[in-house]
Amino acid sequence: MHDHAPGIRGADNRRLLTLSLCLTATVMVVQVVGAVLTGSLALLADAVHMFTDSSALVIALVASIIAARPANDRNTYGYQRAEVFGALVNAVVLLGLCTWITVAAVGRLVHAEPYEVAGGLMLIFAVVGLVANGLALWLLSAAQRTSMNVRGAYLEVLGDLVGSVVVIAAAIVTQLTGWVPADAIASLVIAVMIAPRAIGLLREVFSVLGERAPRGTDVRQIRDHILSADGVVDVHDVHVWQLTRGQPVFTAHVVVEEPVLSSGRSGALLTDLQGCLTEHFDVAHSTFQFEPAGHREHDAH
Structure with a gap:
């Protein structure tokens, strides 16, 4: 007995994400060109930061695309794990x-070896990045209030906007004072901004592949909610994991009173339990196995 999650990512959100991706990827290439022309390590670091966002x-x-693809006999959960490997x-x-x-910034x-950074040209490229990030942020601003998927992308672009501000500050310092180390310091600041996000992403990947319960999911609380349902005697073999970010899956064996099974009330109980998980714990894909009292001992063998 189970319920499948409905499609959660609309075509409008995909269009916004595509536009934002085109903007970010284009400016990322421009930043790389700017880094080569100006000798700025900060611009290159900002390009890497934009690579993070892209x-x-x-x-x-x-x-959003994979979520719309149906499962098949070979991929019974669909293709959502592709996001995790990516x-x-x-x-x-x-x-x-x-x-x-x-390493390059340090x-x-x-080393006291002299190097040059074209501060004026660096400032132009940094401003281009700032404007592009601002536009991408504006595109995502409305949809991020209703979509967790878009919200994540919005926060990434917001972080890159801060990176562009750091590069602009370094370019101004370099241009006005001629103090070239400002460029290396700015690149270190951006590296510090990137590292925690990369480590956090890696940690999340290992959590999903290790089939750990999603962060913020209280399995004991879920068990208590199930036990409070009318007709439920016990619950065991409870498992909660994620197919990918924001796609939790739940299974459990539920021992129910004999009248629930004999009177045909199991369908209503199933609806109540699935509704409880969806409403209180944001679990849209749940599977329950109803068992009469005494069946657990039989399972153990």
Whole structure:
């Protein structure tokens, strides 16, 4: 006895995510070109920061597309785990880039070898990044209030907006004072902003693949809610895990009173239990196995 989650990501949200991705990816390429032309490590770090956002938008967009694909006999849960594997690759790449930026920035600060940064040109490229991020933020501002998926992408772009401000500050300092180390310091600040997000993403991936209960899910509280239902005697073999971010799955064996089964009230009880999980715990895909008293001992064998 089970219930399937309805589609949660609409075409409008996919359109907004696609527009934001195109904006972010385009400016990311522009930032890389700017880093090459100006010699700015901060611009390159900001490009990596934008890569973080682009990856997040890609994951969100892929999730919205995959969520619409039906399951089949080979993939009985559908294709939503593809998002998790994509996030794993994303996290590893981000940590590698973050390490490279940190080593390069420290190298510029420690070694007294002279290098030049074109502060004026760097400022132009940084402002372009700021404007693009501001536009992407505006595009997502309305939808992020109603969609958790879009909300995540919105926060990523907001973080990159802060990164652009850091680069602008470094460009102004470099242009007005000629103090070139400001560029390396800005790149370190951006690396510090990227690292926790990459580590958090990696931790979330391992949590999903390890089939741990989603963060914030109180299994004991769920069990208590089920036990409080009329006709329920006991509950055991409770399992909660995630297919991907925001897609929890629940299974349990529920021991019920004999009249519930004999009088045909099991359907109404199933509806009540699934409604309880959906309303109180945001679990839309739940599976219950109803058992008469004494069946648990038989299961153990």
